[in-house]
Amino acid sequence: MRAVGLTVNGIPVIETVEPRMHLADLLRERLGLTGTHLRCEQGACGVCTVLIDGQPARSCITYAVLCEGAQITTIEGLEDDPVMAALRQAFTAEHGLQCGFCTPGMLITARDIVSRLPAADERRVRLELSGNLCRCTGYVGIVRAIRRVLEQRRAGALAVSAAEPRRLGPVGSRRGGPVTGAASVPLAAAIGDAAPPAAGSLLRAVIAARVKKTFARLWGKFRR
Amino acid sequence: MKPSNFEFARATSLAEAATILRQAAGTARVVAGGQSLGPMLNLRLVQPSILVDITAIPELTHIEEDADGVVVGACVTTSDIEDGRVRVEELPILASVAGGVAYRAVRNRGTIGGSICHADPAGDWLPTLCALAAECIVTDGRRARRVPIDQFVTGAFEVTLEPGELLQAIRIPRPSRAARCGYYKVCRKAGEFALASGAVLLDGERERFRAAIGATEGRPVVIADARMVLEGIPRPGAAVRLDERAANELLGRAGLTTPARLHITALARAAAAAMAK
Numbered sequence: 001m002r003a004v005g006l007t008v009n010g011i012p013v014i015e016t017v018e019p020r021m022h023l024a025d026l027l028r029e030r031l032g033l034t035g036t037h038l039r040c041e042q043g044a045c046g047v048c049t050v051l052i053d054g055q056p057a058r059s060c061i062t063y064a065v066l067c068e069g070a071q072i073t074t075i076e077g078l079e080d081d082p083v084m085a086a087l088r089q090a091f092t093a094e095h096g097l098q099c100g101f102c103t104p105g106m107l108i109t110a111r112d113i114v115s116r117l118p119a120a121d122e123r124r125v126r127l128e129l130s131g132n133l134c135r136c137t138g139y140v141g142i143v144r145a146i147r148r149v150l151e152q153r154r155a156g157a158l159a160v161s162a163a164e165p166r167r168l169g170p171v172g173s174r175r176g177g178p179v180t181g182a183a184s185v186p187l188a189a190a191i192g193d194a195a196p197p198a199a200g201s202l203l204r205a206v207i208a209a210r211v212k213k214t215f216a217r218l219w220g221k222f223r224r
Numbered sequence: 225m226k227p228s229n230f231e232f233a234r235a236t237s238l239a240e241a242a243t244i245l246r247q248a249a250g251t252a253r254v255v256a257g258g259q260s261l262g263p264m265l266n267l268r269l270v271q272p273s274i275l276v277d278i279t280a281i282p283e284l285t286h287i288e289e290d291a292d293g294v295v296v297g298a299c300v301t302t303s304d305i306e307d308g309r310v311r312v313e314e315l316p317i318l319a320s321v322a323g324g325v326a327y328r329a330v331r332n333r334g335t336i337g338g339s340i341c342h343a344d345p346a347g348d349w350l351p352t353l354c355a356l357a358a359e360c361i362v363t364d365g366r367r368a369r370r371v372p373i374d375q376f377v378t379g380a381f382e383v384t385l386e387p388g389e390l391l392q393a394i395r396i397p398r399p400s401r402a403a404r405c406g407y408y409k410v411c412r413k414a415g416e417f418a419l420a421s422g423a424v425l426l427d428g429e430r431e432r433f434r435a436a437i438g439a440t441e442g443r444p445v446v447i448a449d450a451r452m453v454l455e456g457i458p459r460p461g462a463a464v465r466l467d468e469r470a471a472n473e474l475l476g477r478a479g480l481t482t483p484a485r486l487h488i489t490a491l492a493r494a495a496a497a498a499m500a501k
Contacts, residue, residue, distance in 0.1 A: 020230060041266045042262075046327070056332060057330075058259070058333075063258065066277060131326065131329055166304075168285040169256075170301055173257070173277070174280050
């Protein structure tokens with residue numbers, strides 16, 4: 001077991017994990033961020049796509065220990081993002097989802113297309129979407145929704161923050177200090193000193209508060 | 225599926241990585257972006273005792289350029305090349321090949337060195353770099369040796385690395401400005417692994433006419449003098465003529481069932497792509 005420190009949706013987290021735990025399991029099982037979905041677990045289907053250091057990457061074939069010091073943004077962390085807000089609206093208007101299983105990954109990829117390729121035409125949008133599978137085959141609505149937001153961007157109606165300069169190498173990696181010695185910490189000991197739990201529980205508290213708020217809102221609506 | 229358990233180490237120097245790899249005596253796997261290794265681990269096709277993260281080693285994202293060529297660190301990602309953060313003026317083919325490797329979310333972590341060491345015959349970098357006569361710079365943490373890439377790869381998913389060695393960088397010779405390169409892969413869906421692929425370098429000024437055919441049963445089929453299968457040197461604008469018999473003979477010797485229609489088509493289209501620009 002190893003302690004891994006990373007930032008998830010702006011909140012610092014330290015979790016003690018087995019090296020084989022992939023990032024998606026850390027997000028879903030430990031932090032309760034189930035907006036990130038899991039299906040093929042071999043990098044093909046795209047439902048687990050999240051932002052690592054601001055760039056889309058697969059969380060099912062990226063192990064948590066490789067993300068020491070990385071900035072992770074999941075679909076939950078993009079609620080107030082202007083591009084994502086426009087995409088949510090467009091997906092609704094263009095019927096860009098049916099069962100919704102692929103939607104979190106689709107939205108993350110769509111946001112990358114709108115941010116990185118403002119000139120993209122339909123062909124390019126479809127090419128860039130080739131790494132996200134929709135099991136309902138509802139691509140027509142998805143492509144239309146993305147093109148609608150691209151048009152908004154080209155018309156100057158959408159603020160997109162400028163791309164930050166990138167360092168060479170895999171996103172999310174490179175930042176960690178040395179981890180040497182192959183000896184593993186016995187499970188019990190690792191849980192015993194479960195490294196600074198404050199950050200993890202802070203995130204859980206934030207999630208709990210949000211769940212509570214949503215529940216209260218829905219309950220209010222129901223009573224009316 | 226989930227991987228079987230493994231230990232984890234992060235090396236911060238080449239010497240440290242080499243030591244860990246030597247101690248593990250062949251049971252360790254190096255991880256950079258993990259975009260090929262991740263699926264293999266998740267499917268339990270590989271079950272290493274320890275994973276050695278090499279991305280914190282500064283040398284591995286180092287770029288060095290001189291008149292003869294460019295040395296690209298093994299941990300440079302495919303999207304680094306796609307976006308032109310690493311580029312060679314005479315080789316626009318590198319960015320266009322990069323753009324066709326898997327998907328953006330994979331390219332943001334997948335590295336050029338990882339792709340070569342994984343040595344999937346259906347990968348895009350192997351045939352491309354074979355045609356460009358690239359060399360692999362292999363280190364044991366103290367000394368480096370240079371191996372031509374078509375010798376570095378010994379078979380499907382097999383390379384010549386000894387326990388304690390790792391790929392440090394790839395050296396790509398700089399062709400002349402007049403050189404023409406092309407790559408074509410046959411696949412049913414954008415971003416997929418190739419069913420067949422071809423790459424050519426036609427550089428009259430440097431007297432280099434190389435070709436490589438990928439997605440074979442083993443390492444790429446390298447054609448040191450592409451004029452043998454191209455029926456001479458194609459001229460810009462003119463149709464590319466391929467000697468199918470000669471190509472089939474080469475592919476048959478490499479263990480492919482002939483006529484290897486898809487592979488020959490890939491090579492012809494790579495040559496056509498080179499001459500079209």
